[in-house]
Amino acid sequence: MTTPLTHLGDMPIEEFLRDYWQKKPLLIRNAFPGFESPLSPDELAGLALEEEVESRIVLEQGETPWELRNGPFDEKTFETLPEKRWTLLVQAVDQFVPEVNQLLDYFRFIPSWRLDDVMISYAPDQGGVGPHFDYYDVFLLQGLGKRHWKLGQLCDNNSPRVEGTRLKILSEFHTTDEWVLEPGDMLYIPPGIAHWGNAQGDDCMTYSIGFRAPSHADIIAEAGQEIALSIVDDLRYADPDLTLQDNPGEINDKAIEQVRNIILQHLTNENIAHWFGKFMTERKYLEHTDEEPLDIDADEWQSALADGELLWRHPAARIAFHSDEKGTMLFADGEVICCSRALAELVSKEVEISWGELKTLVQDPQDRAAITQLINLETLLVDE
Template sequence: MLERCVARGQDEFAAEIWGRQPLLSRAAQLPRDFSDLLGPAMVDEIIAERGVRTPFVRMAREGTLVDRACFTRAAGFGAQIPDQIDPDGVLTQFAAGATIVLQGLHRFWPPIIDFARAMTSDVGHPAQTNAYITPPANRGFDPHYDVHDVFVLQVSGTKRWRVHEPVHHHPLADQPWTDHREAISARAKDEPVIDAVLEPGDCLYLPRGWVHSAEAQGETSIHLTVGVAPFTGHDVVRAALEALASEEELRASLPLGVALTDPAQTQEHTREVLAAIARLATEKQEQLSVVAGAELARQYQDLTRPVAVRPLATLDAVAALDADTPLCWREGLIGAVRCDGPGNAARTGGPDTSSSDTSSSDNSSPDPVRLTLPTKTLTFPAICAPALRAALDGNPVTASALPGLDAADGLVLLRRLLREGVLVAL
């Protein structure tokens, strides 16, 4: 989906633009507009007919959030939950100039669910999508920066964007723009790097940290913001330091009576610890890279979700499964095949990740094989290991063609994997 948003090839965008500078791509340079993802009628449907609750909707006026009590209420008999969106309240606030913010559309609006998943796959970092609906000649928020990269997709109407150089480059998630409020106010008075009106089908990419503000023009503006939370070198360092907690010398106490309130007196101890970290990082570089990589994979799993399964359709597929029915690994699901016996292989991955064998394989081992998933671990006889690895590789599999199993045993295995939400029907 990245090619829908940027007027550059993916390799060129990665090398020259990503994380470095903004990019304005006009509709004429892109394959198509974004009306298939959202539009005025879809916004009305979400607000009026979908029973959406806060915090999936916010409202803001002139840089300040509107009290949610102004646009939420219970929905009557059978739906007394009090924080549901009240269309009457939204209308009142919107007519008075408040911007509607639809948050987390990638979790509940089907066109954007598919779009955000494809964007996540293309950029390799977790992506999410919000929508901003701003009444004519109004703005939602003061000049600020985001702690994630954004792709602004103009859906309908027009909006003027002013973009300024960062006051704090590459901010982390715990370094919000409010920490630099005065510097941002001053920077917003400078000549902008970009001062442009986005029209339907245009896209503006902004790396995190770039100061920006936007104002609707003479009609209601709807734009989507695709937020990308990039993993950073800081994440790698933090994961490596956590791994170093196994080192006895780093767990030792600092000297008795050390004056921790006096930085000058702790500098010697600090230097000793940093020197130990540098030495251990060099000596154990390969081990730390493996452990840190596994931790980043775990964090990625926490921030993303695989394609949702459909429970009723899945059970129907289990009942109808035969030896030649093709199944494939569930998109976005990360798993690992591990054998408990000595000399057995461990393979991790899924269709969206690379797979690797960490040791040689011995499929004759009587020890069970485990399929480890983000939320559970499934155990199978060792003879299933080649079949599980074949499924994990991401190519379609059938019971009649699974390695190491006959068709009858293959059906037993695939029925379980289908029922457990590991495989899906094509």
Template structure:
């Protein structure tokens, strides 16, 4: 049986979304900055194709956003949702919809508005985020921070994920300081080091810069930062990268510990936890068994586990159900179909069948369809002209793949 990953192999330079943010090759960025050092660059073309003040107003006024897709903060404190949400009225009686008039009041009083999860609610950002996730191999999410002039949203702090900051409109002064806790994990927030963070923030900053539209900052997790809007309304996007860590790798490797009879053994009878000597032999035996477990860990099984975790943390290109149903009903040979972007699938083949394994389902097709599947994954294909299949079979397979959300009509 063959088992292939979800994306064809890509060259080191084939990372257009990452290059747009960094202005450098993926190899150079990985070598000089990834996970270690900040990077400040400028894109002359800006990022208004991704987001703008007009886009923010549309989301606030017309899209009926609800918590937790929105929050507000003032002078370092998060505001109660009741101060900027209310009932949607008849037909939408839920009480936590964004209230544009309340937002206006709080914003005029100096509060920062945070639009969260824009990779799920704003199309251009969703498209770009999928491209960036493909470039990086790590999940990402996007928030917009909209700050009135001369206002500070949050106190100096660090994040437990890497970020790209894209200045969209207005200006904002950023102060960046060296970490007090390098490479923090998700359960190691800055509040665990509040005094050290406050002390470090009083030292001369590593970066002290007024960001203008088009400026991009890469900030590894753990680096301290705070920002103040300088003139007019400031809008910036924060792309948060939920990097898979070596600790995650170790947890995945140890997940099979329950299959090892040596690691299922009870500790010694009469163990006294106040006396380390009473269980020292069990510690030595556990370490030896763990070493043996890690030494024989199948890399293929590890890869599949990590792929499942990555698929759970990301979302593929959305499908349009009504348009897809119409396309299936009216499908002709010349309709172009493309593989659904960022599907995070696994392909399994044997002499009888080819299986497309996704996060939510497994689609099984006869082995004769294997050349068609491989061709569709590589490039768009005509629905009635799939390699290895006659015209009628091509349309049958195409309809099945459309129905299962594997391919989308172009």
């Protein structure tokens, strides 16, 4: 099992978080000494042929400038691509390749509910996706070959874009730094910083470790919708202290204050935590299956673990928890499960769990039921 890094190069994590995280870029030479890509270009292309895998191809000089094609692709697609200036991007490779999934362990100095996935790009010589910026933090680990990176200005929604493409390509780029990254080198880029990477030579592969950063609009819309489900219809706008107005059409400050108080009344820490935990642990890619949902009871999985089998966290599982004076809520793949804090900490931290680690916890009926639910959700897998 991979052990999380305690340093980024020679830099303590505390220093990185204080001085760089969401503040300024950082180049880390030889961040992963002797790094060898766990995936070959042909294997990455093979993933792009699969129906359940999200993949894209960007051609700098296609039918339109910066043409975007969406997968799944077929082998003929790759046979007809030009020799230069295109990129294949495959999303969430960590969910399909265990060795790529293990890379995420190196980044758990950031809360795991903020981690999104590992996207891998492949490009021949001069291939890239153009000058752009992201709304989220990203670590760019060079996996194979070389990539020339340029960093530019701080951007926002008003930054001018190239017309005639579905991609958000910047029409202006002002270079502030540039480097060539080789295997094992890594570049951290905070949100909003323009960046532009191009393959230098063939067989360039870059691993992008991205983070979830919901927009304020999504937070307001999703939280409001979720919290509204728990409010009974009897609760209504009321104004028992109404006084005569000069103009009946005016919505006065007192009415606005009344509405504001209604909204704040329901925005309790408990309601927000309940929604936010579910929202941030929803799986981005749902598995499509015609199989019946699991119906494993507690006796079955306890017997299996007592016989030496293990519980494994599903590679796509997303887990977090929140504790307050009322207890602990465990969030697993968009569901809320009540359990002890000890169990929540265990399943949030460990990839594999043995009977010895669970033996004491399962004496509690609530924890036993929680584990059973996690197994039937396929958040945890029995000896898979």
